[in-house]
Amino acid sequence: xxxxxxxxxxxxxxxxxxxxxxxxxxxxxxxxxxxxxxxxxxxxxxxxxxxxxxxxxxxxxxxxxxxxxxxxxxxxxxxxxxxxxxxxxxxxxxxxxxxxxxxxxxxxxxxxxxxxxxxxxxxxxxxxxxxxxxxxxxxxxxxxxxxxxxxxxxxxxxxxxxxxxxxxxxxxxxxxxxxxxxxxxxxxxxxxxxxxxxxxxxxxxxxxxxxxxxxxxxxxxxxxxxxxxxxxxxxxxxxxxxxxxxxxxxxxxxxxxxxxxxxxxxxxxxxxxxxxxxxxxxxxxxxxxxxxxxxxxxxxxxxxxxxxxxxxxxxxxxxxxxxxxxxxxxxxxxxxxxxxxxxxxxxxxxxxxxxxxxxxxxxxxxxxxxxxxxxxxxxxxxxxxxxxxxxxxxxx
Numbered sequence: 001x002x003x004x005x006x007x008x009x010x011x012x013x014x015x016x017x018x019x020x021x022x023x024x025x026x027x028x029x030x031x032x033x034x035x036x037x038x039x040x041x042x043x044x045x046x047x048x049x050x051x052x053x054x055x056x057x058x059x060x061x062x063x064x065x066x067x068x069x070x071x072x073x074x075x076x077x078x079x080x081x082x083x084x085x086x087x088x089x090x091x092x093x094x095x096x097x098x099x100x101x102x103x104x105x106x107x108x109x110x111x112x113x114x115x116x117x118x119x120x121x122x123x124x125x126x127x128x129x130x131x132x133x134x135x136x137x138x139x140x141x142x143x144x145x146x147x148x149x150x151x152x153x154x155x156x157x158x159x160x161x162x163x164x165x166x167x168x169x170x171x172x173x174x175x176x177x178x179x180x181x182x183x184x185x186x187x188x189x190x191x192x193x194x195x196x197x198x199x200x201x202x203x204x205x206x207x208x209x210x211x212x213x214x215x216x217x218x219x220x221x222x223x224x225x226x227x228x229x230x231x232x233x234x235x236x237x238x239x240x241x242x243x244x245x246x247x248x249x250x251x252x253x254x255x256x257x258x259x260x261x262x263x264x265x266x267x268x269x270x271x272x273x274x275x276x277x278x279x280x281x282x283x284x285x286x287x288x289x290x291x292x293x294x295x296x297x298x299x300x301x302x303x304x305x306x307x308x309x310x311x312x313x314x315x316x317x318x319x320x321x322x323x324x325x326x327x328x329x330x331x332x333x334x335x336x337x338x339x340x341x342x343x344x345x346x347x348x349x350x351x352x353x354x355x356x357x358x359x360x361x362x363x364x365x366x367x368x369x370x371x372x373x374x375x376x377x378x379x380x381x382x383x384x385x386x387x388x389x390x391x392x393x394x395x396x
Contacts, residue, residue, distance in 0.1 A: 025120035029048075033388045037392070051096070051099060057075070060102070062161045062162060064226055066289050066291065071351070080282060081112050087301075100124070104134065123144060126148070132179070146177055146184055152196075195232070220366075221361075245264075272394045276313060312339075312345055321394040329358075333358045
């Protein structure tokens with residue numbers, strides 16, 4: 001599997017892009033985690049990876065979306081992005097997850113990438129705005145991997161995403177990425193209506209479409225229209241985990257997950273401290289689906305200073321880790337409400353109803369299911385997770 005996957009990467013991608021990925025994301029990403037570990041020993045805190053929602057607007061209307069896409073679109077300025085990224089780079093960071101809304105609606109998104117050739121950006125996108133011209137420019141920049149969301153068949157995609165002909169438009173963007181030899185991923189928010197994508201045949205189809213990695217993450221019913229009937233059962237969550245572990249040893253495609261360690265024990269990236277989220281308004285939030293904040297990127301010249309000294313974020317990490325190794329907003333919405341009230345955190349949504357939404361949530365299980373751990377089987381994933389993506393002592 002390793003040899004065949006390496007052959008795919010060498011023959012299907014631009015060698016310069018592969019070099020950027022290996023150095024900016026791989027080598028420098030490992031160094032950023034090692035620096036993070038050393039900071040923890042000194043009692044300092046700053047995550048090695050940042051996730052930034054650059055815009056709130058989107059042309060789709062997905063079921064269960066927590067972003068205020070129906071409200072006036074807001075986007076983070078180029079100056080603020082450059083300041084934020086430069087400060088993070090000064091503390092060892094090189095990888096940034098770019099979210100929305102739809103990131104490619106940001107009028108200066110490509111300028112952001114061009115301003116930081118020493119970084120690597122993963123863009124969570126519906127892919128519909130990736131034209132040949134955009135894909136060519138991404139190839140020229142060389143430090144971006146589109147992660148394109150596909151939610152099911154033609155019928156399921158239209159239903160999930162609130163528009164018509166969604167899948168064909170997304171596949172057109174995926175094809176543009178393939179033509180321009182970009183390192184490209186496909187992400188699926190797995191729920192009741194698209195569980196059929198958790199299959200070997202689907203992964204083989206993705207390989208045929210030129211996809212190099214896939215990310216299956218479980219649907220989280222949050223936001224103004226949470227659609228809890230779409231959420232997976234505990235048994236289905238285990239099914240997804242088992243599938244990912246098995247396919248990692250079988251097919252020449254990388255499979256990403258962020259919710260289990262090398263031993264198969266659940267973790268939460270927010271609780272472990274490996275990442276936090278910044279909104280289009282500059283609010284510093286625990287994670288993308290927890291839209292509450294005490295601080296913004298405008299409160300101080302240094303994002304490091306803000307995060308390192310945030311009592312709100314520290315309390316959120318520590319309290320969440322004590323309560324569960326899974327998703328605290330799913331399992332303990334009452335605890336999230338208590339933390340928000342304790343710190344007087346602001347509701348960072350435009351709709352201004354995030355607390356009421358927490359109060360209406362019914363607690364449900366997440367990835368934390370003791371006794372059902374499925375350890376990593378493939379040596380490469382096991383090694384990488386053990387050293388660069390695990391609990392960091394959060395659960396001890």
